[in-house]
Amino acid sequence: MxxxxxxxxxxxxxxxxxxxxxxxxxxxxxxxxxxxxxxxxxxxxxxxxxxxxxxxxxxxxxxxxxxxxxxxxxxxxxxxxxxxxxxxxxxxxxxxxxxxxxxxxxxxxxxxxxxxxxxxxxxxxxxxxxxxxxxxxxxxxxxxxxxxxxxxxxxxxxxxxxxxxxxxxxxxxxxxxxxxxxxxxxxxxxxxxxxxxxxxxxxxxxxxxxxxxxxxxxxxxxxxxxxxxxxxxxxxxxxxxxxxxFGREYKAVETYKAEGASTLLVTMGSLGETAKMVIDERRANGEAVGHLNLRLWRPFPFDEFRDAVKDVKTLAVLDRCYSFGGPGGPVASELRSALYNQETRPHVVGFIGGIGGREVDAQAFGYMIDRANEITEKGSDDLYEPLLVRGLESGTGVRG
Amino acid sequence: MAKNQVRPSALPKWQDCEFGNILPYAGGAKEYKTGDWRTDRPIVDASKCIKCGMCWLMCPDACIVQTEGGTYDANLFYCKGCGICAQICPKDAITMVEEGA
CATH class of the missing domain: 3.40.50.970 (Thiamin diphosphate (ThDP)-binding fold, Pyr/PP domains)
Incomplete structure (x- = not known):
């Protein structure tokens, strides 16, 4: 039993x-x-x-x-x-x-x-x-x-x-x-x-x-x-x-309230649970947002990922790791690379945060959604945006 | 159309590679000639050899062998020419000579 x-x-x-x-x-x-x-x-x-x-x-x-x-x-x-x-x-x-x-x-x-x-x-x-x-x-x-x-x-x-x-x-x-x-x-x-x-x-x-x-x-x-x-x-x-x-279902790419969403928050690991809470609040307000949990990192699930985001305008991606001097966090840059040759593709907006145990709370996820939508509208040359760095103004990205 | 980048070869194709590069037999190194890495070759003067076996003991490969007379010689199929045998020999019975010289 x-x-x-x-x-x-x-x-x-x-x-x-x-x-x-x-x-x-x-x-x-x-x-x-x-x-x-x-x-x-x-x-x-x-x-x-x-x-x-x-x-x-x-x-x-x-x-x-x-x-x-x-x-x-x-x-x-x-x-x-x-x-x-x-x-x-x-x-x-x-x-x-x-x-x-x-x-x-x-x-x-x-x-x-x-x-x-x-x-x-x-x-x-x-x-x-x-x-x-x-x-x-x-x-x-x-x-x-x-x-x-x-x-x-x-x-x-x-x-x-x-x-x-x-x-x-x-x-x-x-x-x-x-x-x-x-x-x-x-x-x-x-x-x-x-x-x-x-x-x-x-x-x-x-x-x-x-x-x-x-x-x-x-x-x-x-x-x-x-x-x-x-x-x-x-x-x-x-x-x-x-x-x-055992009755519990898992997939390489798991989406939450992604039906009809124009923006998806993308996370790996435990922060998905906080992100989903924020999605619930935003959905209750009538916003077309959802969540994507990348469960499988290697081998990378290209087909499922592309399929999950094909009708989406914006991906707000959280990386919990730096790639020093590189194109942004490893997750955001891989997602971008997975989409680059697709005919239609969402705008990938990368955030690096939640490092060394720094909390990424509901307010931070809310900010990521709004900021990513803003960047999709207005465009940006930034490689990524560091999250919750004291001394940085909101909306300050890192450029190449 | 790009030209075919693959050159003809009798060597194994990727489909023929052993699983995990693990060979289903032992002792494969026996077949592998390391002798062609050599620049210097050991020459043994058996008349100076006192059969102490130091060269056999110190050789990092399996190339020093004992002859029927009890002295030692180098199997040049394996000898990489490192010179340790010549260095360790207490009677200077082994001399390193440049290949082709």
Whole structure:
């Protein structure tokens, strides 16, 4: 029987990892992810989870450890945030290139300096091109659900890629909310036993980590790129199966009150919930506004995104990360790039805010809608507009 | 119309690449000739060799081999010419000579 419980998102993720029956957890604690490995270590110590728990000496070791366990075919989980994620960086590519379906929960946090333990998306955006499947969660239930889904999709023989599950540091990781925990039998049905045909085995040797000379590297990398793009169909199938078994529906691009909307607020992660509240208020006032939640970041859902915005005039996009000296935040500039060659396309207005834990409240989202509409009307050469910076006049953009 | 950018080749196509570049067998490095990276070649004077095995121990590849007489020689299929064997030899029995010289 499924049951309704009250858990913080970190413990919800740990619960999902337990129900997925992982073989190994290797993790190094870092704020705000600490409660995930802490809870998993407890579960292993108490005998509630039959897995090896490896208390590694760094995040680089954590990733290296799960690379090894994935190579022998063990279901492997790790989790980190911020500096820990960027310390793992070089090993992240090894996981995706070798097609090891490791699952990693990231409690998104700002990067140093200045040192800051609070939420933004700088950590995961620095890992955008590592070849991992990347999803974002808006609340605790989604954090649980996406963790289960990550094992199902990553281990699919037609996918075999590692998956990053992103949940906002503190805002989700440390916040307690009600959620539904499913029945173990349903979870076991959703995530079948995993067999890795190329597992390291002295009886049937395979070579992992082979050299790729200039005469083959180009072909190897193209096959990897194509495989990640082709995983889209299984990603969607995974959500369909999830909804058939557990009743909750997820999509790569999710819209809210977008029917007939001329302006959409675009967010990733937990701020979607605040944005939707603002949309409710504006809709009640008769304004044609809606919300777009970009759940899947890699592989990027081009078709669904273009389709969702085809009748829209303005996109007001929130980025929780800088791309220093670049074209604006990574999300806004990718959306712009996804639309550039389309015959008709909305005006993309980028905002960078909510960094290092700075609150983006209803008033700020209201401002984004009004300001984006104004820019669509009047035009602007600005690359993006920084949000809530003391000392900046409202409406001051950054130019190239 | 742009000209075809692909050149004919007998090498594997992207469709033929191994999954994850993982080979379904072991010992592939045995087939790989690293000897053509070399600029200097080790020449062993077996009469000076005291069979201490230091060159065999220190060689970073698998190229120093023991001969039937118990002295050592270099397998030039693998030898990259690093010169560590010549450096470590306590009897200066190994000399590095430039290839083609």
């Amino acid at each position: 499924s049951k309704r419980v009250v858990l913080e998102a970190s413990h919800a993720v740990a619960e999902a990892v337990r129900m997925a029956d992982v073989d190994i957890v290797a993790a190094y604690p870092i704020t705000p992810q600490t409660h995930i490995p802490e809870r998993l270590a407890e579960m292993v110590a108490d005998g509630d989870l039959d897995a090896a728990y490896v208390p590694v000496e760094s995040e680089h070791s954590a990733m290296s450890c799960v690379l090894g366990s994935a190579a022998v075919g063990a279901r492997s989980f790790t989790t980190t945030a911020s500096q820990g994620l960027v310390l793992m960086h070089e090993a992240l590519y090894i996981a995706s290139s070798h097609r090891y379906p490791i699952v990693m929960a990231i409690c998104n946090r700002a990067l140093s300096a200045p040192i800051n333990i609070w939420c933004d998306h700088s950590d995961v955006m620095a890992c955008r091109d590592t070849g991992w499947i990347q999803v974002f969660c808006q609340n605790n239930q989604e954090s649980f659900d996406m963790t289960l889904w990550a094992f199902r999709v990553g281990e699919d023989p037609d996918v075999m890629f590692p998956v990053m599950v992103n949940l906002d540091g503190f805002i989700l990781s440390h916040v307690t909310e009600p959620l539904i925990l499913p029945d173990q039998d349903d979870v076991s049905r959703f995530i079948p036993e995993y067999h890795y045909r190329l597992a390291l085995d002295p009886a049937k040797p395979t070579s992992h980590g082979c050299f790729g000379l200039p005469d083959i590297y180009t072909e190897v990398k193209y096959s990897q790129e194509l495989a990640l793009r082709k995983s889209r169909s299984v990603i969607d199938k995974g959500w369909k199966e999830f909804s058939n078994i």
